[in-house]
Amino acid sequence: GQITAKPSLRLLFFDGNQSLHFPAINQGRTFFWVVERLASNDSSSSFFSYELGGPANQSWGNHGGNKFFYQAINDIHQGLQRRDGEAIHLSVSTSSFLDKLQVTTLRTLNFVSSDVIARRVRTGGTHYLTGKFGEILVYDRPLSDTEIDTVEQYLGHKWGIALAGQ
Numbered sequence: 001g002q003i004t005a006k007p008s009l010r011l012l013f014f015d016g017n018q019s020l021h022f023p024a025i026n027q028g029r030t031f032f033w034v035v036e037r038l039a040s041n042d043s044s045s046s047f048f049s050y051e052l053g054g055p056a057n058q059s060w061g062n063h064g065g066n067k068f069f070y071q072a073i074n075d076i077h078q079g080l081q082r083r084d085g086e087a088i089h090l091s092v093s094t095s096s097f098l099d100k101l102q103v104t105t106l107r108t109l110n111f112v113s114s115d116v117i118a119r120r121v122r123t124g125g126t127h128y129l130t131g132k133f134g135e136i137l138v139y140d141r142p143l144s145d146t147e148i149d150t151v152e153q154y155l156g157h158k159w160g161i162a163l164a165g166q
Helices: 145-159
Strands: 006-010 012-015 020-037 080-083 102-117 119-122 125-128 130-139
Touching: 020 145, 080 145, 102 130, 102 145, 130 145
Parallel strands: none
Antiparallel strands: 012 130, 020 102, 020 130, 080 102, 119 125
């Protein structure tokens, strides 16, 4: 896909039937996503996951109840969570997803691993995301609040996403 206002930027589209695996990232601490989950999404899916741990690995949680990171491990669930520059507890708020691209930020309490985009495998089935990705950034350290603000401003400007307070 392409963004009308930003013709040079492309989106990676997932139609609910595919995913993208990558070499495991085992020391992620601060994550940024430019992502949009579409209304037709499977609520048991996850837009980021870790499958090397096997089907029972629930570390990233799912999108149950229109939430990010629902039932995720404590290092994710209790970490700093932001949407478009605003602090929001994404794993509790039932309005975590907007109907447009958003900058989603997570600073975990400890290192977490990931190796797949747009799929969650668990006992009882495989669940795929229906949505779009513009960009993913992963840092191996907990960024400061000031550093997070800077990265969010960069992503918001680049992708044409209005951030809170701007």
